[in-house]
Amino acid sequence: MTQIKKAILPVAGLGTRFLPATKAIPKEMLPIVDMPLIEYAVDEAISIGVDEIIFVTSPDKYSIKTHFERSESLENKLLKKGKSNLVEKINPNKYNSIEFHFITQEEQIGLGHAISLAADYVIDEPFAVILPDDLFVSEVPCIKELSEAYFQTKNSVVAVNKIDSNQIHKYGVIKPGKINKNLIEIDDIVEKPNKNNAPSDIAVCGRYILTPDIFDFLKLVKEDKSGEIQLTDAIRLMAKEEPISALLYSGKKFDCGSKLGYVQAIISNALSDNEIKEDIKKFIKSIDWTFF
Numbered sequence: 001m002t003q004i005k006k007a008i009l010p011v012a013g014l015g016t017r018f019l020p021a022t023k024a025i026p027k028e029m030l031p032i033v034d035m036p037l038i039e040y041a042v043d044e045a046i047s048i049g050v051d052e053i054i055f056v057t058s059p060d061k062y063s064i065k066t067h068f069e070r071s072e073s074l075e076n077k078l079l080k081k082g083k084s085n086l087v088e089k090i091n092p093n094k095y096n097s098i099e100f101h102f103i104t105q106e107e108q109i110g111l112g113h114a115i116s117l118a119a120d121y122v123i124d125e126p127f128a129v130i131l132p133d134d135l136f137v138s139e140v141p142c143i144k145e146l147s148e149a150y151f152q153t154k155n156s157v158v159a160v161n162k163i164d165s166n167q168i169h170k171y172g173v174i175k176p177g178k179i180n181k182n183l184i185e186i187d188d189i190v191e192k193p194n195k196n197n198a199p200s201d202i203a204v205c206g207r208y209i210l211t212p213d214i215f216d217f218l219k220l221v222k223e224d225k226s227g228e229i230q231l232t233d234a235i236r237l238m239a240k241e242e243p244i245s246a247l248l249y250s251g252k253k254f255d256c257g258s259k260l261g262y263v264q265a266i267i268s269n270a271l272s273d274n275e276i277k278e279d280i281k282k283f284i285k286s287i288d289w290t291f292f
Contacts, residue, residue: 003049004147007128010114012058012105013079019288026061028132033269041132047141054101054121056114068100108264110228116218124212131206135265138251142207149247160246172232175199182248186239191232
């Protein structure tokens with residue numbers, strides 16, 4: 001095997017930080033200018049040759065499934081109005097060869113639990129995990145960097161970056177072992193540590209290439225104090241039995257699960273859009289900050 005063919009996208013979260021907007025719209029469907037967040041994640045998966053995508057979703061998020069279904073009625077309306085240039089945007093050919101699966105996570109009891117639900121689809125091959133909340137902007141997609149590292153090392157690889165100590169408590173944090181350029185051997189990993197007890201300032205981000213061994217370790221994980229099954233805890237057990245690498249990725253990450261990160265992602269994307277970037281620059285320069 002020279003390509004990762006399957007990707008799991010956990011999308012069952014409630015999106016409480018974006019209420020009331022997420023009462024009716026899944027946070028993964030919130031737009032970054034003109035494209036929903038979930039589509040960036042799917043496109044990143046496709047960039048490494050994935051042809052099977054497993055969404056782990058919740059009962060009310062039917063709009064995600066609808067978004068990736070072909071809309072012939074809308075296509076016909078656009079064609080009648082002479083807007084054939086928009087057809088590729090709503091029914092992109094890049095999805096024609098992709099098989100989409102939807103698994104319902106009835107209770108949102110952790111990322112580890114969500115991943116375990118997809119075991120029957122993955123079976124016995126390495127797979128990608130992409131958390132749509134984290135939007136990466138880089139010349140080489142983050143998941144592609146991880147895929148290349150996986151085929152170099154033949155062991156599971158997780159994306160990491162260095163973070164401010166005041167943000168440590170929000171992430172899984174690794175205890176680094178041997179370092180080879182941007183690849184770090186994981187000696188240990190701790191979920192959301194206190195900054196005074198954190199093993200490093202290197203935090204796990206929302207991209208993983210995992211071997212199917214992870215499902216065996218997920219079965220051993222006990223619920224945390226919040227009643228959730230954490231993927232971090234399974235990776236910690238796994239690291240005691242086999243090598244796991246962390247990759248310091250290149251590029252910029254926006255945490256679109258937070259209001260600040262979401263707005264930053266929109267501004268960054270707008271400034272990369274040739275159609276509107278100059279107007280956005282003018283608008284930013286014209287802001288009268290005395291009103292804020």
